[in-house]
Amino acid sequence: MPNNNIYEYVEITDFAAEGKCIFKSEDGVIFVEGNVAPGDIVDLQVVKTKKKLKEAVVTKIHTLSPLRTDPYCIHHTVCGGCRWQHIAYEHQLKFKRQQVIDHFERIGKIRHVEINQILAAPRTKYYRNKLEFTFSNWRWLTKEQMDSGQAFSKNALGFHVPKRFDKIFTVDHCHLQSDPSNTIRNSLHHFGDLKGIPHYDVRFNVGVLRNLVVRTANTGDVMVIVQFGQQHDEHIAEVMEYLHQTHEEITSLNYIVNLKGNDSYQDQDVVHYAGEPFIRETMEDLTFLVGPKSFYQTNSEQAYQLFNVAREYAGLTGNEYVYDLYTGTGTIANFVARRARKVIGIEYVEAAVQDARRNSELNGITNTSFFAGDMRSIMNENFLKTHGKPDVIITDPPRAGMDLPVVETILKAGANRVVYVSCNSATQARDLALMSEQYEVTRVQPVDMFPNTHHVENVALLVRK
Numbered sequence: 108m109p110n111n112n113i114y115e116y117v118e119i120t121d122f123a124a125e126g127k128c129i130f131k132s133e134d135g136v137i138f139v140e141g142n143v144a145p146g147d148i149v150d151l152q153v154v155k156t157k158k159k160l161k162e163a164v165v166t167k168i169h170t171l172s173p174l175r176t177d178p179y180c181i182h183h184t185v186c187g188g189c190r191w192q193h194i195a196y197e198h199q200l201k202f203k204r205q206q207v208i209d210h211f212e213r214i215g216k217i218r219h220v221e222i223n224q225i226l227a228a229p230r231t232k233y234y235r236n237k238l239e240f241t242f243s244n245w246r247w248l249t250k251e252q253m254d255s256g257q258a259f260s261k262n263a264l265g266f267h268v269p270k271r272f273d274k275i276f277t278v279d280h281c282h283l284q285s286d287p288s289n290t291i292r293n294s295l296h297h298f299g300d301l302k303g304i305p306h307y308d309v310r311f312n313v314g315v316l317r318n319l320v321v322r323t324a325n326t327g328d329v330m331v332i333v334q335f336g337q338q339h340d341e342h343i344a345e346v347m348e349y350l351h352q353t354h355e356e357i358t359s360l361n362y363i364v365n366l367k368g369n370d371s372y373q374d375q376d377v378v379h380y381a382g383e384p385f386i387r388e389t390m391e392d393l394t395f396l397v398g399p400k401s402f403y404q405t406n407s408e409q410a411y412q413l414f415n416v417a418r419e420y421a422g423l424t425g426n427e428y429v430y431d432l433y434t435g436t437g438t439i440a441n442f443v444a445r446r447a448r449k450v451i452g453i454e455y456v457e458a459a460v461q462d463a464r465r466n467s468e469l470n471g472i473t474n475t476s477f478f479a480g481d482m483r484s485i486m487n488e489n490f491l492k493t494h495g496k497p498d499v500i501i502t503d504p505p506r507a508g509m510d511l512p513v514v515e516t517i518l519k520a521g522a523n524r525v526v527y528v529s530c531n532s533a534t535q536a537r538d539l540a541l542m543s544e545q546y547e548v549t550r551v552q553p554v555d556m557f558p559n560t561h562h563v564e565n566v567a568l569l570v571r572k
Contacts, residue, residue, distance in 0.1 A: 112153035119147045122202045126190050126561035137161045142193050146172030174198045180282050185249055187269035189559040200225050203563040207532045207553050215536030223552045226412050231558035233285040234406050236323050240264055240292055242316040243275035244306040262306045264296040273309050287356045288321045298349050307336045315342045318370050325407050328386035330359040332399050338364050351381045358382045361399050373400055393470050401462050402435045409556045413564055414442045416552045420526045420568040423447050427498040437463025444472045451494050452477040453485055483512045497522040508534030514541045525569040532565045547572055
């Protein structure tokens with residue numbers, strides 16, 4: 108029985124949204140964060156109470172769930188990246204599919220369509236092609252490290268501690284990205300320490316070494332981008348020359364001097380130091396050039412599965428006008444172009460549109476056109492008359508889903524099919540409900556892009572009634 112917000116010997120009941128679990132108590136549903144699994148018998152301490160819910164942490168685990176498996180990463184207790192690595196993969200997949208079902212039924216009121224079995228990832232480790240690491244002059248130590256009595260450098264290069272923007276723990280080995288990612292990161296960390304190059308202090312926005320981005324491609328290309336927090340020419344030169352001379356596997360070496368208060372660099376100048384200014388990704392017979400600021404799906408293998416589903420759902424025969432909304436660097440647009448009559452890509456970011464055009468040209472694709480701007484203003488009557496009314500619309504919006512005016516624009520366009528690709532099935536279900544008077548959802552395919560996390564991609568086919 109609960110006593111002063113303490114619950115003892117209770118069973119974790121189920122998974123919940125955002126990677127949490129729940130315990131259904133007599134007082135209502137309690138959300139539990141941390142390395143727990145349905146079936147665990149635990150003690151809980153409530154740490155936050157709101158009007159309709161409570162949040163708790165585990166103070167003791169008495170019995171481990173049969174859904175569990177052994178975590179493989181030494182950082183799993185402090186890192187929020189692969190927070191489900193203690194859950195056996197087959198159970199992760201079951202929950203992700205159930206999450207889509209719940210969102211469609213509860214939010215979208217969509218109950219008539221079968222949700223396909225999720226497409227599992229062939230690799231549950233080393234599947235990412237991009238990681239960002241942060242430097243800090245004040246390293247976060249775990250309790251075990253502090254209790255060990257071992258001396259540690261105060262400088263860190265790694266990831267943020269969950270919910271702590273100012274706390275960075277050093278990563279020794281990350282299982283998300285294949286080598287040479289770990290080698291390059293650890294090498295640069297050692298070099299910066301050895302040379303006494305000031306690491307970044309987020310509290311005062313000072314320090315030279317600030318951020319490291321490693322991008323790896325399925326062609327073997329490797330891009331490295333180093334962010335510096337100060338314009339210190341001597342330190343910049345020695346860091347870049349060290350990487351250039353020591354790591355010949357780097358095919359594109361770049362840096363940025365970022366004096367802002369945050370690490371985002373889309374608005375910053377990139378200095379190309381050595382190698383080529385881009386790396387190459389391939390998909391089927393297509394090649395995509397990925398620059399320092401280019402967006403590319405971070406799981407290349409599963410991106411192919413995702414785009415393949417989208418292309419299949421589009422039902423292309425070679426005669427269709429296809430509109431690709433939120434086209435980004437035109438990956439989907441170019442992927443479907445050879446099976447369509449014409450593809451129109453619309454994207455808000457001008458630099459991404461330039462990448463999309465470049466990738467079409469590189470692959471000899473001549474039936475694509477890309478436009479930058481707000482699609483609400485672009486997709487007007489004159490635009491549709493000029494470029495052709497869409498037979499198929501493919502939309503791949505950000506996690507927040509589509510704004511209502513965008514939904515209204517799609518409805519006015521009157522395409523026979525809409526293929527909705529989403530990284531958030533909750534906002535996807537919301538948008539599908541808004542389109543339900545004109546469109547019926549007929550096929551749904553979840554795709555696991557990010558194993559060992561709660562995230563799931565989902566593709567829905569809408570057919571005009």
